[in-house]
Amino acid sequence: MADLARVAGVSKITISRALSDSPLVNKETRERLQALAHQLGYKLNVSxxxxxxxxSHTVAVIVEMKPSNDRTMLDPYPLVLLGGISQELTANGYSVLLTTRQGATAAAVQAADGLILLGQGSRQDAVRRFDKLGLPMVVWGAPGERDEHIVVGSDNRQGGSVVAEHFIHQGRRHPVFVGNPNHPEIFERLNGFVDALAAHGIKPLLIRRDEFTLASGMDAMHSLVERQVPFDAVFACSDLLAMGAIRALNEMGRSVPGDVSVVGYDDMPLAASFLPPLSSVRQDWQEGGTLLARKVLALINDETAQSETLPVELMVRAT
Amino acid sequence: MADLARVAGVSKITISRALSDSPLVNKETRERLQALAHQLGYKLNVSxxxxxxxxSHTVAVIVEMKPSNDRTMLDPYPLVLLGGISQELTANGYSVLLTTRQGATAAAVQAADGLILLGQGSRQDAVRRFDKLGLPMVVWGAPGERDEHIVVGSDNRQGGSVVAEHFIHQGRRHPVFVGNPNHPEIFERLNGFVDALAAHGIKPLLIRRDEFTLASGMDAMHSLVERQVPFDAVFACSDLLAMGAIRALNEMGRSVPGDVSVVGYDDMPLAASFLPPLSSVRQDWQEGGTLLARKVLALINDETAQSETLPVELMVRAT
DNA sequence: GTTGCGATTGTTATCGATATCATCGATGGT
DNA sequence: ACCATCGATGATATCGATAACAATCGCAAC
Incomplete structure (x- = not known):
C-alpha cells in the first residue's frame, strides 16, 4: 500500500480510504486509485x-468428523447445515473455518469472531470447553433445560409426536420405537412420541439400536418377532433403520403397511423412491444452517439473539 | 503480552520466546512464564x-455447494475428501477455510497459505481464476493433458477398465454405460471402459443420463428395453443409478445377474446391503484428501510435488 | 588481569493496514 | 476584508506479535 501511495503520489491513508470506497476522498481520485491498484495487482493484506x-470476519464451525457407524457429521443431511451456514455467512462477508474438535486447538480458531458447534460433540463438556474462548457461540442440537448458550435445533419433540398422531389416526395400538436414545436429539423424539401416545393411553415399546444402518433395522425386527412381541407400527429414528425394518418384515411375511406401519426420519432422497415409498419426518437442515449463521452474526454485532426450534414435517407416503 | 511482561518483570520478547518454547530462554523462567500466562488466561493474538x-497457517478449500440434482460436493462421498484433508492439515497445525466458489472473493481466502479445489467447479476457467491469486494450489479431479497445476484424483480410467474386464470375464457381449460423460471424471471412466472392451472387439452402448438418481437409472433401463436393444451388462456411474437399473430390470422380468450384470460406482454403504448385494467400484476418498493436503503443504514449504492418481478397487458382489 | 565466549535477556524496528487528529485551501456569509 | 465552515488530504500513533541485533553477566582460558 505504501508502494501504491508512492506511485500515485498520495499518502497511504488516502489509498486505504479509496480502496474501501470511503466518501472522504474525492470521487475522481478514488476511481483513479482503484484503477491503479487493480492494474498493479495490489492485494490487500488481510492479516x-x-x-x-x-x-477476522471468520466464524469457526466445529464438527464431529470421527468416522464410525454412529451418526457423524459426514452424513449427508447434517452437512446440509454446513451449506446453509456457509451461504448465509458468505452473504454477509464472513468466512467459514471448518474444524474438528481435535483441531480446534489450532491457532486459527482463536482468531475467529464467533463459533458454531455442530454434531453430538456438542454435549455439555465440549460446549463448556469452547465457552472458555469467550467467543460468541451458537450450538446446534436439542435445547437443554438451563443452558447459558444459544441453541438452534429442529423440533425433535414434535417429530416424535406427529408420528404418534399418525399412528393413532391409523388405529395402531402397539407402536415400537427403534433407535439410540443416548443422542439428546433422539431422546427428544422418543419423549415426544411417548407423551403423545400416553395421551391416548398407549405405551410404546423401545428397541434400542445404536447403529444407523439397514442391518441394524433388520436385526431389530428379527428380535421383535423372535420374542413374539405383538406390534403394528414402527417409528425408526433414521431412514436406513426404517428401510431395514421394512425389508426384514417383508422377509418374515408381514406386510407393510398392512400388518405394520413404518415411519423413518430425515426423509433422505432415497426414501421417496424406496419400495414401497417410505413415510418419513423431514427437517429443514438448510434453514437450520441459515438460522445458526444469523444468530452468531447477531451476537458478533452485539445484538441479542434467542434459542430457536424449527418445525418438522411428516411426509406421509405408502408405509 | 505487554501486560504479561510487566507483571512478570521481563520484556515482551522474553514472553514471546517463552510461550513458543524457545530454547533461548532459561528453562525455569520459561516454565514460570508459561504458567503465568495460563493463569492469567492469556490468549495469543493470531492476527x-x-x-x-x-x-496464516490456513488452507482454503473451495467446493461446489450449489444444491442440484447434479452431483455436488454435498454428496456424502466427496465429503470424505474433506475429512481426509481436514485431518491431515490439522495434524500439521493448519486450519481449513471452507468456501464456495462465490464466497471465494471474501477477504479471508486471500489470507490463506494455499488452495485446494474440489468438485466439478474445478474446470479450467475456475482453476485459472484462482491461479491468479498466486497461491500454492492443488486440484481434485481428472488430470488433463497439459495442466500447469497439480492434480490429484482417483483413477477413473482404471475404474472403467476393471469393470470392462469383469464383464468380459463373465462372458458378457453387449455392455451398456449409463451416466453423464460431461463430467471429466465420468468421461474418463467411459474411456477406460470403451478402450478395455475394444481390446476384445466389443463396442458398448452409451445411455446418457444426467441425474444421479434411482429414478434416472430406472428410466435408462426402460428406454433400453423399449427400444428393444439387446444388452446383458450395465455399468452405471453411480450406485443410485445402478440400484434404479436393477429395480427396473426386475420389474420388467429380467433377472440380475442372470440376464443382466450390473456394476455401480462409489460403493456406498448401502451397496453391500442392497438386494441383491451390488457390485461396485470403490475409491479411497479419505486417502485422496490426505494426499491433497500433503501436496499443498509441500508446495507451501517450497518443496516439489507431483500430480498423482489413486487406484480403485472393484468390489465384486452378487450383481 | 584481560579477553573471549556462551547463556540470557533487552531494545528497536517491522509486518500492513486504519483511527484520530491536524492541515490546508477554497468558499461564503456579513 | 475577515472568520467560519467544509471538503480533501496528510502525519502520526496504533493494533500485537516476532526478527535482528545489542547488551549484560559469569566464567574459563591465556
Missing amino acids: ARNLRLRR | ARNLRLRR
Whole structure:
C-alpha cells in the first residue's frame, strides 16, 4: 500500500480510504486509485487489517468428523447445515473455518469472531470447553433445560409426536420405537412420541439400536418377532433403520403397511423412491444452517439473539 | 503480552520466546512464564502473529455447494475428501477455510497459505481464476493433458477398465454405460471402459443420463428395453443409478445377474446391503484428501510435488 | 588481569493496514 | 476584508506479535 501511495503520489491513508470506497476522498481520485491498484495487482493484506480492526470476519464451525457407524457429521443431511451456514455467512462477508474438535486447538480458531458447534460433540463438556474462548457461540442440537448458550435445533419433540398422531389416526395400538436414545436429539423424539401416545393411553415399546444402518433395522425386527412381541407400527429414528425394518418384515411375511406401519426420519432422497415409498419426518437442515449463521452474526454485532426450534414435517407416503 | 511482561518483570520478547518454547530462554523462567500466562488466561493474538510471520497457517478449500440434482460436493462421498484433508492439515497445525466458489472473493481466502479445489467447479476457467491469486494450489479431479497445476484424483480410467474386464470375464457381449460423460471424471471412466472392451472387439452402448438418481437409472433401463436393444451388462456411474437399473430390470422380468450384470460406482454403504448385494467400484476418498493436503503443504514449504492418481478397487458382489 | 565466549535477556524496528487528529485551501456569509 | 465552515488530504500513533541485533553477566582460558 505504501508502494501504491508512492506511485500515485498520495499518502497511504488516502489509498486505504479509496480502496474501501470511503466518501472522504474525492470521487475522481478514488476511481483513479482503484484503477491503479487493480492494474498493479495490489492485494490487500488481510492479516494486517484483521489486526488493526480486531476482527477476522471468520466464524469457526466445529464438527464431529470421527468416522464410525454412529451418526457423524459426514452424513449427508447434517452437512446440509454446513451449506446453509456457509451461504448465509458468505452473504454477509464472513468466512467459514471448518474444524474438528481435535483441531480446534489450532491457532486459527482463536482468531475467529464467533463459533458454531455442530454434531453430538456438542454435549455439555465440549460446549463448556469452547465457552472458555469467550467467543460468541451458537450450538446446534436439542435445547437443554438451563443452558447459558444459544441453541438452534429442529423440533425433535414434535417429530416424535406427529408420528404418534399418525399412528393413532391409523388405529395402531402397539407402536415400537427403534433407535439410540443416548443422542439428546433422539431422546427428544422418543419423549415426544411417548407423551403423545400416553395421551391416548398407549405405551410404546423401545428397541434400542445404536447403529444407523439397514442391518441394524433388520436385526431389530428379527428380535421383535423372535420374542413374539405383538406390534403394528414402527417409528425408526433414521431412514436406513426404517428401510431395514421394512425389508426384514417383508422377509418374515408381514406386510407393510398392512400388518405394520413404518415411519423413518430425515426423509433422505432415497426414501421417496424406496419400495414401497417410505413415510418419513423431514427437517429443514438448510434453514437450520441459515438460522445458526444469523444468530452468531447477531451476537458478533452485539445484538441479542434467542434459542430457536424449527418445525418438522411428516411426509406421509405408502408405509 | 505487554501486560504479561510487566507483571512478570521481563520484556515482551522474553514472553514471546517463552510461550513458543524457545530454547533461548532459561528453562525455569520459561516454565514460570508459561504458567503465568495460563493463569492469567492469556490468549495469543493470531492476527498479529500472522501479520508478522506472513503466514496464516490456513488452507482454503473451495467446493461446489450449489444444491442440484447434479452431483455436488454435498454428496456424502466427496465429503470424505474433506475429512481426509481436514485431518491431515490439522495434524500439521493448519486450519481449513471452507468456501464456495462465490464466497471465494471474501477477504479471508486471500489470507490463506494455499488452495485446494474440489468438485466439478474445478474446470479450467475456475482453476485459472484462482491461479491468479498466486497461491500454492492443488486440484481434485481428472488430470488433463497439459495442466500447469497439480492434480490429484482417483483413477477413473482404471475404474472403467476393471469393470470392462469383469464383464468380459463373465462372458458378457453387449455392455451398456449409463451416466453423464460431461463430467471429466465420468468421461474418463467411459474411456477406460470403451478402450478395455475394444481390446476384445466389443463396442458398448452409451445411455446418457444426467441425474444421479434411482429414478434416472430406472428410466435408462426402460428406454433400453423399449427400444428393444439387446444388452446383458450395465455399468452405471453411480450406485443410485445402478440400484434404479436393477429395480427396473426386475420389474420388467429380467433377472440380475442372470440376464443382466450390473456394476455401480462409489460403493456406498448401502451397496453391500442392497438386494441383491451390488457390485461396485470403490475409491479411497479419505486417502485422496490426505494426499491433497500433503501436496499443498509441500508446495507451501517450497518443496516439489507431483500430480498423482489413486487406484480403485472393484468390489465384486452378487450383481 | 584481560579477553573471549556462551547463556540470557533487552531494545528497536517491522509486518500492513486504519483511527484520530491536524492541515490546508477554497468558499461564503456579513 | 475577515472568520467560519467544509471538503480533501496528510502525519502520526496504533493494533500485537516476532526478527535482528545489542547488551549484560559469569566464567574459563591465556
